[in-house]
Amino acid sequence: MLDKNYDHHKYESQIYKLWEESGAFTPKVDKHKQPFTIVLPPPNASGKMHTGNVLMIAIEDLLIRWKRMQGFNALYLPGTDHAGFETQTTFERELKKQGKSRFDFDRETLYQMIMDFVLQNKGLIENQIREMGASVDWTRYTFSLDEKVVRTVYDTFKKMVEDGIIYRGNQLVNYSFKWGTTFSDAEVQYKDQIDPLYFVRYQLVDRQSDEPEYLTVATVRPETVFIDTHLAVNPKDKRHKQWIGRKVVNPLSQESMQIIGEGFVDPEFGTGIVKLTPAHDKNDYEVALHREGLPIQSIFNLEGKINERAQEKHVPELFGLKITDARQKAVELLGERIEKIDQNYTHQVPVDYRSGDYIENLILPNWFVKTSGIKQAALQAIGKGELNIFPKWQEIKYTQWVENMRDWAISRQIVWGIRIPVWYKVTPQNAQDFWVAWIDSHKVQQKGVLNTFLNETTSLAQIKQGLQRIVTLTANAEKDYVVSSTEPSGEIDYIPETDTFDTWFSSGQWPLVTLGYPDSEDFKYFYPTSVLETGWEIVTRWVSRMVMFGYYLTGKSPFAQVYLHGHVRALDGKKMSKSLGNVINPDDYIQEFGVDALRMGLVAGSANGRDFNFPRDKVIGYKKFANKIWNVARYIESLPSPVSAAEIHPDDQQVLAELKTTITEVNRHLGKFRFADAGETIYQFVWHQLADVYLEKSKERKEAAASTLVEVFTTSLQLLHPFMPFVTEAIWQELRLGAGPLISSSWPTI
């Protein structure tokens, strides 16, 4: 006898085990069957499940189970990501609790410590994926630092270097002094901030009698004044265009600066005159690139302090100061030349997406992917229909973003990740071009230019042993490095690159590496994958990169269809955030209402790809629904033995016809990624047509109606299975409705 009510605690874990052991999750390569593949967007290996992950898995598992039942060879491929920067920052917080920091360890030790940390925590997210009922193939599980991933990433890097798509450049990057690393454009966000806006006077050279003595420039960064190379005005600006070609004196360095015309200058802003600081501003940098002879000189060292340029430019007072202190000091030095200060100036400052700390634009040697060569295919994919994004309007966003993509800085100055497989040649002549940080034999950190350390007592080998980080002070020409995963042997000394790849460089190849690119049987059979399902916020960082790598390496889009779900917002309609205290922990809902209810509630509440509020009401509603199905099963169980009746009653005919319509509708909705509609359709049928009407009426003719009731209910369970896998399978097992488990039964046809 079934219990009076459905108790999800009683069934969920044992049913997952049953599925996994049945082999239903593990498709075999079979040329006679058509593959259907979804690669799970890998969650952070040391993270835990959030509502977005739940929705993601609910939708993907729904598609997979549907296709599996339809007879496809369905592969749902799981994995987790090392999430380089995010994990390292998390780990650093742990270190801080112990009174330590990353600077206390050499890179290999630190890497191993983080690896241990991640391995310790990895089980949590894996268990949560199981708990969700995701019918993923654990035998093909991939972690993004698995050897096969690293190997492919290295091969790709090598190929891209050889093809000239990856290059080493000394150019403007987004840099965080707090974290000591570069960020890609996609990782930079902007936040509003109020800063004083200083109006600084620049004296005109060779002034004619009727002219003012000076020009005024508005800036929030007086500390950079001394390195200004030029002033710029908009050539269309009638007030100012006459200054083009004239000169002013830099109020701090006293050097003469030419005034140039540049279209980017907004005549409406400030005074309509801009100072140019090419090493620390994107616009100014662009100007410097297309104009000959604009010096690009950085004024910060790697610790965010003013470097020796301060002396060269005659403002020694600024040397060694941090940015904020330098700003104060510069204001003092400018003194009278500051005409006025606007204290209420609101502007947007760049911050990193993770911690919201300042990002500076700096010139640093970095590895870059030249996007101009590979983004064309990623754009054409849309036009050619090889890549379809749902909802359709997201294609516009994707296209815009790819079109505007600048070169992609892929090196990160953190240890947690895949080390860039490069070795720099070290010779007595170039030892001054490397800055190194390393832990010496007394466990003390040393920092400085390499050749200052190399002497009788300290060998290069010692430095390498305790190496934390190297920075090449110039962009190395190709002859100065070797691409290799292991240290090249021979006469010449080498020092390893310590930068790691941007996580998105490896996860951009995720569909490839998980399937065993380039020559595994799996890859040949399951690639390209069928559907990529993920959140829209990740289109720029991830989806676009996967498409680019897919075309670059295989000539194909890694997936034909992309379905983007919306953000799950908090109950109050706001973005979930710790500070607002409105974060929803899916575990609470799983405990209280069960996985089926949570999955179905989210699927039914997801607004066709738009953002939506966490649908608590629906989750509760579907828990009740699970119980409703359960009780239909209980009723069936209570029936006298099913009697086959010859008569076809009109009620039977009607319910069978309604069932047919339901099957058609569910298929139609699922085919269009309209999951909420599909769920709603089957819900309405089961509750309000089957249970409320047909079942009630059949009570007057129990024996005669029994076989139809069982048939319709069995089919309903199959239709419901992809949406609510646990309760449907539990009933299937308890009532022994089929030979094998429900997960492996056939999708209803008409």
Add this chain to the structure above:
RNA sequence: GGAGCUGUAGCUCAGUUGGCUAGAGCGCUUCAUUGACAUUGAAGAGGUCACAGGUUCGAGUCCUGUCAGCUCCACCA
């Protein structure tokens, strides 16, 4: 500045190529019920589909404009 999304019942939202007598869930009202289920059943109230024009035999749906909310991208030194 560029682009996109949204505005439908008290609340959260469906409404797919125009055919709507506008739906669902929750909430609300009234009633019922000890044999599948109160995690229930039956009945009901509730909407000039943001606003103004237009196209059409017909507009929640298409077009134009206005207002409001949200988001993304680019950025102002």
